[in-house]
Amino acid sequence: MKFYDCKTAPSPRRVRIFMAEKGIEIETVQIDLGKGEQFGDAFRAVNPDCVVPALQLDDGSCISEVLAICDYLEAQHPEPALLGTTNEERAQILMWTVKVEQQGLLSVADAFRNAAKGLKERAATGLIGYPQIPQLAERGRGRVEQFFRRLDDQLVDKEFVAGDRYSIADIAAMVVVDFSAWIKLTLPEDVVNTRRWYESVSARPSAQA
Amino acid sequence: MKFYDCKTAPSPRRVRIFMAEKGIEIETVQIDLGKGEQFGDAFRAVNPDCVVPALQLDDGSCISEVLAICDYLEAQHPEPALLGTTNEERAQILMWTVKVEQQGLLSVADAFRNAAKGLKERAATGLIGYPQIPQLAERGRGRVEQFFRRLDDQLVDKEFVAGDRYSIADIAAMVVVDFSAWIKLTLPEDVVNTRRWYESVSARPSAQA
Numbered sequence: 001m002k003f004y005d006c007k008t009a010p011s012p013r014r015v016r017i018f019m020a021e022k023g024i025e026i027e028t029v030q031i032d033l034g035k036g037e038q039f040g041d042a043f044r045a046v047n048p049d050c051v052v053p054a055l056q057l058d059d060g061s062c063i064s065e066v067l068a069i070c071d072y073l074e075a076q077h078p079e080p081a082l083l084g085t086t087n088e089e090r091a092q093i094l095m096w097t098v099k100v101e102q103q104g105l106l107s108v109a110d111a112f113r114n115a116a117k118g119l120k121e122r123a124a125t126g127l128i129g130y131p132q133i134p135q136l137a138e139r140g141r142g143r144v145e146q147f148f149r150r151l152d153d154q155l156v157d158k159e160f161v162a163g164d165r166y167s168i169a170d171i172a173a174m175v176v177v178d179f180s181a182w183i184k185l186t187l188p189e190d191v192v193n194t195r196r197w198y199e200s201v202s203a204r205p206s207a208q209a
Numbered sequence: 210m211k212f213y214d215c216k217t218a219p220s221p222r223r224v225r226i227f228m229a230e231k232g233i234e235i236e237t238v239q240i241d242l243g244k245g246e247q248f249g250d251a252f253r254a255v256n257p258d259c260v261v262p263a264l265q266l267d268d269g270s271c272i273s274e275v276l277a278i279c280d281y282l283e284a285q286h287p288e289p290a291l292l293g294t295t296n297e298e299r300a301q302i303l304m305w306t307v308k309v310e311q312q313g314l315l316s317v318a319d320a321f322r323n324a325a326k327g328l329k330e331r332a333a334t335g336l337i338g339y340p341q342i343p344q345l346a347e348r349g350r351g352r353v354e355q356f357f358r359r360l361d362d363q364l365v366d367k368e369f370v371a372g373d374r375y376s377i378a379d380i381a382a383m384v385v386v387d388f389s390a391w392i393k394l395t396l397p398e399d400v401v402n403t404r405r406w407y408e409s410v411s412a413r414p415s416a417q418a
Contacts, residue, residue: 068300075299126312146337
């Protein structure tokens with residue numbers, strides 16, 4: 001297998017943390033997003049959507065999208081379980097992972113991509129460029145803060161995002177918090193549950209990945 | 210179990226089709242999105258994100274997000290398999306389901322919610338309203354067409370979206386095509402593979418759900 005990564009990007013980091021938790025090591029290829037390597041013929045043959053991460057299997061087929069990659073690796077390396085051990089636990093983890101992606105990660109991405117100087121005509125990922133929409137950057141910032149508060153409500157009586165066990169939902173949410181530093185947003189003082197949780201998950205050795 | 214539905218909305222339809230394919234029947238509660246029932250106290254206790262579908266289990270806990278609901282129901286009703294039978298097949302299905310949601314469904318939603326007369330201050334789902342961004346509606350339309358072409362490339366040599374078996378990725382993508390009629394977008398004449406596939410999946414009895 002080959003893992004297509006970009007050391008500085010938030011989405012592949014989710015998979016790196018996942019692999020660190022499980023002690024999985026896979027041959028890794030760095031794709032230089034700053035230089036546009038994701039748009040080159042070589043990487044487009046791996047993932048036509050021009051985004052990392054991607055996992056190439058030995059038969060040449062390719063899995064992209066973080067959730068699909070993690071689910072595949074979990075099947076091969078079940079321990080420690082990061083996608084739940086019962087159907088009910090798994091459902092909460094999947095549900096929260098989707099919520100974190102759609103409410104958190106996409107909001108930071110909206111805020112970042114629609115304001116960053118280097119992405120004026122690249123406000124959406126993929127080969128076709130789209131011009132920035134400043135209003136969308138502003139809306140993204142509002143939605144990121146809304147997400148931090150949503151998470152705070154969830155964490156009032158739970159140790160982790162999807163319940164009492166560390167999971168891919170925590171990885172996704174921690175990456176959202178760190179990604180939001182790119183747009184100079186930090187956790188508000190009053191989201192005390194989110195802050196307590198963030199401190200805890202960030203102290204895990206895997207967070208260095 | 211109780212299934213929270215809205216007969217006219219695209220997202221819960223994905224679960225209805227899934228249940229029809231498997232012959233699952235669950236007590237169903239209709240939530241009137243037009244009248245704002247999703248923002249009422251009763252439904253917010255079910256899903257604080259104020260969106261359908263949601264599946265309430267007998268212990269009172271709740272699963273929202275289509276992927277999480279379908280994965281949970283698949284574990285309870287494995288046949289016919291709609292999330293794959295091997296790890297590799299499952300990875301392709303999950304990958305494509307995420308792609309269809311993020312490239313297709315969210316693009317139609319951007320185009321619809323940022324232009325519909327009745328949603329002027331509700332351009333994003335959830336309790337907190339956001340004003341419409343006309344440029345985002347326009348970008349959404351562009352990305353929907355881009356998605357149809359992406360799908361067309363994928364379907365050149367495949368019967369279904371994620372391979373040679375009908376799956377939740379087909380359900381999601383079919384719902385995107387039907388949802389795009391809300392914004393008066395139809396499949397371009399030249400996406401012949403997507404048109405062939407759409408005709409085939411729409412002819413299944415489950416498509417009436």
